[in-house]
Amino acid sequence: ITRFAPSPTGEIHLGHAYSALTAYFESQGKTGRFLVRIEDIDPPREIPGAADQILATLEAFDLEWDRTVHYQSRRLAGYAAVAQSLLEGGQAFHCSCTRSELRKANEAGELGAWYPGLCRARPTHDRATAIRLRVDQCEVKFLDGLQGTQSQNLSTLTGDYVIMRKNDLPAYHLATVLDDVEFGITHVVRGIDLLLATALHIHLQRVLGAPSPEYLHLPILVNRAGQKLSKQTGAAAVDDGAAPSIAVTLLAYLGVRTPRELVGARPRELWSWAVEAWDPASLAGRTRLSEDQFMN
Ligand code: GLU
Secondary structure, eight states: OEEEOOOSSSOOBHHHHHHHHHHHHHHHTTTOOEEEEEOOOOGGGOOTTHHHHHHHHHHHTTOOOSSOOEEGGGOHHHHHHHHHHHHHTTSEEEEOOOHHHHHHHHTTSSOTTOOOOTTTTOOOOSSOOEEEEOOOSOEEEEEETTTEEEEEEHHHHTOSEEEEOTTSOBOHHHHHHHHHHHTTOOEEEEEGGGHHHHHHHHHHHHHHTOOOOEEEEEOEEEOTTSOBOSTTTTOOBOOGGGHHHHHHHHHHHTTOOOOGGGTTSOHHHHHHHHHHHOOGGGGTTOOEEEGGGGGO
């Protein structure tokens, strides 16, 4: 059971379509299920209509998902309840640190995101608080299906991390982990830029006593200048009307050359052929895939 879990902060560009496609292939190749979840827990970053547009693009590309789409914004009470029980169990604590306090405490170190534990023992707070999960001496090791053995020392990399934000909305880490458990996700297929997040997710799964899915971290797609394809680097939204030709491009990124008789076919036809032709191992150990490789 795999999933595609976009945040509705814009339209789908090639990088998203590639993540969705590989998660879809991973499920189809093993006669599993492919689920779609909209991670809409950051209202200021959301663009009205983006979620519907994303779903329309998935449909145009024949990436059919199993069952209903899940919207995280409809599951807020559940995330808050888990954070509350972690607080009550002493595994989490309230944190009222401001950005400038954190910046100051971090000045000595290079890791801007490391939390120096300031609120661990602060008894009362006179302003809004986030909730942080405690990280005590913690090295997370796991075997990534594409990137091999990984090891991250959370005590020095992140320290205690936020699971509920000051605006009472869940942090990405909490919502994602709880939903992956709730919907029985067995294989998480996503970009290599989330490797550190995965170490946090495995830590959180252990704290919750939940099973860890298998992880496959995909190389990122980069443009000719070597930049990650994203809205910021000018990646264009995929044109739903051009799905058949974009499908050929996506397969090329995955190292699969479309046979001439399938060029111009509906994505559905292309996928049912390509799911057999594609070997996920061809991505093993790769961190980036460039546009140039599909020109060869
Ligand atoms: N909403 C996250 C994103 O769009 C999903 C990451 C994940 O697959 O866990 O980056």
